[in-house]
Structures are given as structure tokens and as C-alpha cells.
Amino acid sequence: MNEHYDPGQRRLPSQDFLSEPARSIPIRYRPDVLVVGGGPAGIAAATAAARSGASVLICERNGYLGGALTMVTLGSICGLYAVSPEHITPVVRGIGAEIAERLHTYGGTSGPMRWLETASLPYDPNSFKLVADDLTAESGVELAFHCSAVAVTREDARVTGVIFEGVDGRWACMASSIIDCTGDGTVAALAGAGFEHDVPNGQAPTTMFRFGGVDVERARQISRPELHACLERAVASGLSLPRTAGGAFSNQPHSMHLNITRILRDGVPPNTLDTRELSAAEVEGRRQLRAYLQAFREFVPGYEGCFIADIGASIGVRESRRVMGDYRLTLDDVLHEGRFEDAIACSAWPVEEHGAGRGTRWVFLAPGTYYQIPLRTMLPEGIEGLLVAGRCASASHDAHASMRVAGVCFAMGEAAGVVAAQAASSGTSVRNVDFASVRADLLRRGAFLGEDRLTQPV
Ligand SMILES: Cc1cc2nc3c(=O)[nH]c(=O)nc-3n(C[C@H](O)[C@H](O)[C@H](O)COP(=O)(O)OP(=O)(O)OC[C@H]3O[C@@H](n4cnc5c(N)ncnc54)[C@H](O)[C@@H]3O)c2cc1C
Incomplete structure (x- = not known):
């Protein structure tokens, strides 16, 4: 099912609609980069963009950062490592590795830990909130909490701003580059991007x-x-x-x-x-x-x-909109070491599918292997000025069941932040940034973009 954002439309007969009067609202912020949603992808995106010298605002509907890591509470941070019988090797480094280190300093983790045929990092959600505050504050990110994105402004195909409802009413933020890290792909949907949202065949939510x-x-x-x-x-x-x-x-x-x-x-x-x-x-x-x-x-x-x-303060939603990007990650990419010229992140997490039965379907990657994720999965088809990072990026249902985990979202977010900052500083659209420069910047920050052999065991 490929549907557009239509809250209410399927439920109410047309006579139950009312028209809102047009009104003027203040433009509160004009950052270089606007990040909507402060989950794993959003934290990494905002931090990376700010470290590139961009002015950055992150808008989050909760009163804290962390997304599912803090509002749902998860058992562990997954997707950080490739695992073989001999080694646990980080395939998410950069900001992801920094977060792991910072969690250690608060006593907020004791990992990594092996389980099934993989490994993950147990963490404490409260310590994660502090780490997220530290990271964003130290990098100079401005925070706007308790506000939800409800509409966008567009000039032709380009998204130019986002309208929020906050504790102080409705206001706008205009930005050179915008990153949708809402998990639900809300900004992309509001902008008219195509997406997949196959409810009956999607993953089941869980209360943690x-x-x-x-x-x-x-x-x-x-x-x-x-x-x-x-x-x-x-x-x-x-x-x-x-x-x-x-x-x-x-x-x-x-x-x-x-x-x-x-x-x-x-x-x-x-x-x-x-x-x-x-x-x-x-x-x-x-x-x-x-x-x-x-x-x-x-x-x-x-x-x-x-x-x-x-x-958990909120039910955990594993899958909702998967935005259609310039490239849609496939199950074949995940299981057979997908390689891409525009790789911006790597993952070794198995396909983990929570369907309707009493069990969970696991499909593990070959030991010690990983796949790459291309930048194109974060570029919504036909839309300019906008990236989608995290679990709303472009992937088939099966591929999404692997790439959606928090560790991988850190890596996607960091790359999105670098791309958005470079686009803002060079006055171009995120789709037109010089990829060689993005790659060089990510490598300089310690990101892992894929090597022939994994050589860095924990
Ligand atoms: C039950 C469950 C268990 C899981 N277990 C694990 C696990 O053990 N380990 C693991 O690594 N991953 C796990 N995952 C997956 C992981 O939690 C998510 O895929 C990951 O958090 C996605 O990160 P994200 O940044 O893309 O989105 P999210 O974490 O969903 O963050 C999105 C943020 O955007 C905000 N937001 C949304 N809409 C708006 C709006 N309109 N305006 C403003 N803000 C908005 C939200 O409040 C939220 O803070 C699990 C997921 C679920 C649901």
C-alpha cells in the first residue's frame, strides 16, 4: 500500500471536516540545518552537522532526546558490531562509538554482550538521556522540545521549512537543509514524498x-x-x-x-x-x-x-512509513554484503522480524560480514532540500528489519548531518553535494564506511 498522509480521511465522512482559517505565524528559527526528531538518527545528525560548523536546531516532541532508546526503552543498542566466533568488531564507529564510550563514563553500559549469533550493547535509558544532552550541548546544537512537526513549506520540489505546534502555539522554522529523523517519516510525508506503509504485513509493536x-x-x-x-x-x-x-x-x-x-x-x-x-x-x-x-x-x-x-513511556513502533528514496535497500543487499559507491554507513545486524506469530524470525548474516547503506536511501525521490535518516529511510520490509536498529541509525544520522551541513555551506541541495567530500569528512571523523577486511576487534 502506498498512501499519502491523510489523518482522519479514512475514518470520517466528508461532512465531518472543517476548514481551518488561514493565519500568520511567527518564523522563530532560521538555522542552516533543521533536524526533526531527536532519536538515535536525530542526535547523530544534529551533532555531526553542528561539528561541521552549521547552525543547527533539533525539534523533538518529547522533553528529552533518545527516541525509542529513551521513550520506549530498549534492552540494548543493536547494529554496532559485526560478529564472528572469534571477534566482535565495530562496524558503526564515529558518533556511535563515542556514545558507547560516554555511556561507560555514566556507568550506563556494561557491554558489548554476545547473544544468539550476534552482539549488542546493553545500556541504561536514563544515562542515555544525559549522554544525548551532553553531546548536543557540547556541539552547540539548539534544542526545541515539546513541539511536533505538523506542516511544511515548499518552493516547487524543495522543502524550505517546517511548521511546528509547541507549548507556545504554532511557529515555523526555515532552514537551508532539513533532516527528517521522526522515525515515521512525517516531514517527508507532509512534503508529499512517496512511502510504503503496509500495515497488515508490517512489524508488530511492543510495549517494553x-x-x-x-x-x-x-x-x-x-x-x-x-x-x-x-x-x-x-x-x-x-x-x-x-x-x-x-x-x-x-x-x-x-x-x-x-x-x-x-x-x-x-x-x-x-x-x-x-x-x-x-x-x-x-x-x-x-x-x-x-x-x-x-x-x-x-x-x-x-x-x-x-x-x-x-x-516505556510510549509503545515501541518498529515499522511505519518507509520513505521511497533514490535507492531502496533490498534483502539481497543485506544478506549478500551489498556494496555501493555512495556508501555512508555499514550494518551487520540480522533480519529481525516481529510478525504475527508467537516467535520472531531471525536471518543472520554470514559470520564477520556486513553490508553498506548508500546515501541514496536517505534522499526522498523527487524532493529537494530534505534527507530522511533512521528507520524511515528507504528499504524494503525485509531489509528494514535489519537496518532499522539504533546503532545503524547513529551512522545514518551522522552521515545525514555531514551532507546537510555541506549542502548548507555550499548553497546547494543535499542531493547535489560532492560525495567525495562527504566520504572524506566521514572518514576523518572515524566513521566506518567499509573495508575489504575487518581489522579492528573490540
Ligand atoms: C519494541 C522495539 C524494540 C526495539 N529493540 C531494539 C533494540 O533492542 N536495539 C536497537 O538497537 N533497536 C531496537 N529497536 C529499533 C530502534 O528502536 C529504532 O528503529 C530506532 O530507535 C530508530 O531510530 P530513529 O532515530 O530513526 O527513530 P526513533 O527512535 O523513533 O526517534 C524518532 C524521534 O522523533 C520524534 N518525533 C516523531 N515525530 C515527530 C514530530 N512530528 N515532531 C517532532 N518530533 C517527532 C520522536 O518523539 C522520537 O524522539 C526496537 C524498536 C522497537 C519498537
Whole structure:
């Protein structure tokens, strides 16, 4: 399904529409680079652009940065490493590596950690908020919190500004280069970019939570297959659990973070771009949590005295709009070491697909290998002045199931920031920047853009 942004249109008969009166609004900001959305992609994009000397504003609807890493809370940061039996090798470096180091200084990580056939970096969401504040403040990024992008201004094919609704009403930001890091591709959709949003065949969302009162030593002795068997026994006893395989990470004493709920509506994922369906999904996630609390207490060793310590502030949306770019990353690229002349990032994360069943589909890359991501996946087809970075970049459903993870979003964001800053300083559109100069700049910053052999084990 390839649809345009039409909030409400499918639900209300036309007589239920009203016309808003036209009004004048203030232009509050005129930065070189505007970043919309402060998740992993947005933080890296804003920091990289500011370090290039651009004036940068980042607009975020929450009161903190981090996106899914802080508002959903994830178990670990994925996509940073290529993994073989001998080595865990970083394939996301640059700002991604810097974030990992800074998390260590706050005691906010203890990784990397191997699991399944891969490895990731467990992290503490609260420490991540501080790291994100530090990074952006030190690089001179201006922050605008509690504001949502609701409209864009365009001159022909070029997006020239974004209109926001904030605590102080409606205002505009005009910028030379704009980066959509909203995860949902909201700015691109508002600008008229094409996108894919295949709701029934998309990934299911998850409400994340953390149990306290866990005997972590004992809980850690349970393998994934054993946890699966325990939860299948809970299902056999009559408990309604949509998922019996999931991730459990502990980064604090007595505490375990669980990625285990699965939100479906009539057997398929809900449309998270529909207010009613999104609201029902939030409630359903918390309903499931009650069942998991009982299941873990009764059926999983180490969790006998557990309680709910924390619930993500928002449901976790894995997949919504995938914007159509000049290039659309494919499953073949992901599984067969895709190589591109305009590579701006690398990833070795497996295809991780959370569909409608009780399990999760994993397809691992060959040990020690990785694929490249081309700049063209971040350039929305037919639109000028705009990049899309992070999980809304251009990829097929299967390829997206690999490239969407936070570590890879850091790398895409950093590249988008460099491109946007170079475009602003040279007075050109992001599509026309000199790629050799972008590549040289990224390498100078320590980014990994792909080598024949991986030579830098952790
Ligand atoms: C349940 C779940 C579990 C996951 N587990 C992991 C994991 O363990 N490890 C991992 O690495 N990845 C994991 N992922 C994937 C990862 O979280 C995301 O793909 C990644 O965070 C995407 O980064 P992003 O910057 O593109 O977008 P996001 O993290 O979604 O950030 C987008 C930001 O934009 C803001 N925003 C959105 N719309 C607007 C607007 N209109 N105006 C202003 N601001 C706006 C949002 O508030 C948010 O802060 C998981 C995802 C989910 C949903």
C-alpha cells in the first residue's frame, strides 16, 4: 500500500471536516540545518552537522532526546558490531562509538554482550538521556522540545521549512537543509514524498517494561530456549501470552528489561499512524503486561518475587512509513554484503522480524560480514532540500528489519548531518553535494564506511 498522509480521511465522512482559517505565524528559527526528531538518527545528525560548523536546531516532541532508546526503552543498542566466533568488531564507529564510550563514563553500559549469533550493547535509558544532552550541548546544537512537526513549506520540489505546534502555539522554522529523523517519516510525508506503509504485513509493536525484584544471577542462567519453554508452559496453563520468545537484559541489580509483548489487532499489527488504533495498542500493551507478570512469577525461575519497575513511556513502533528514496535497500543487499559507491554507513545486524506469530524470525548474516547503506536511501525521490535518516529511510520490509536498529541509525544520522551541513555551506541541495567530500569528512571523523577486511576487534 502506498498512501499519502491523510489523518482522519479514512475514518470520517466528508461532512465531518472543517476548514481551518488561514493565519500568520511567527518564523522563530532560521538555522542552516533543521533536524526533526531527536532519536538515535536525530542526535547523530544534529551533532555531526553542528561539528561541521552549521547552525543547527533539533525539534523533538518529547522533553528529552533518545527516541525509542529513551521513550520506549530498549534492552540494548543493536547494529554496532559485526560478529564472528572469534571477534566482535565495530562496524558503526564515529558518533556511535563515542556514545558507547560516554555511556561507560555514566556507568550506563556494561557491554558489548554476545547473544544468539550476534552482539549488542546493553545500556541504561536514563544515562542515555544525559549522554544525548551532553553531546548536543557540547556541539552547540539548539534544542526545541515539546513541539511536533505538523506542516511544511515548499518552493516547487524543495522543502524550505517546517511548521511546528509547541507549548507556545504554532511557529515555523526555515532552514537551508532539513533532516527528517521522526522515525515515521512525517516531514517527508507532509512534503508529499512517496512511502510504503503496509500495515497488515508490517512489524508488530511492543510495549517494553522492566521487572524489579529479580534474582538476576538465577534468571541469567536461563537460556532463550528455556525461557521459551517456561512461557509455553504458562500458555498451556491458560495464560494468554502473544509471544513466548523474547529478549531479557539486565543493566542494574535485581532488574530485568523485557522485550516480550506483541501488540496485534484482529491478528495483524495495528496502524500506529491512526490515533484510535495507536491508543488501543497502548492499552493492550499494558493489558499484556499483567499476564506476563503472572507468567514470570509462576513459571520462570528467578522471577518469583518480581514486580513492575518501569513501563516505556510510549509503545515501541518498529515499522511505519518507509520513505521511497533514490535507492531502496533490498534483502539481497543485506544478506549478500551489498556494496555501493555512495556508501555512508555499514550494518551487520540480522533480519529481525516481529510478525504475527508467537516467535520472531531471525536471518543472520554470514559470520564477520556486513553490508553498506548508500546515501541514496536517505534522499526522498523527487524532493529537494530534505534527507530522511533512521528507520524511515528507504528499504524494503525485509531489509528494514535489519537496518532499522539504533546503532545503524547513529551512522545514518551522522552521515545525514555531514551532507546537510555541506549542502548548507555550499548553497546547494543535499542531493547535489560532492560525495567525495562527504566520504572524506566521514572518514576523518572515524566513521566506518567499509573495508575489504575487518581489522579492528573490540
Ligand atoms: C519494541 C522495539 C524494540 C526495539 N529493540 C531494539 C533494540 O533492542 N536495539 C536497537 O538497537 N533497536 C531496537 N529497536 C529499533 C530502534 O528502536 C529504532 O528503529 C530506532 O530507535 C530508530 O531510530 P530513529 O532515530 O530513526 O527513530 P526513533 O527512535 O523513533 O526517534 C524518532 C524521534 O522523533 C520524534 N518525533 C516523531 N515525530 C515527530 C514530530 N512530528 N515532531 C517532532 N518530533 C517527532 C520522536 O518523539 C522520537 O524522539 C526496537 C524498536 C522497537 C519498537
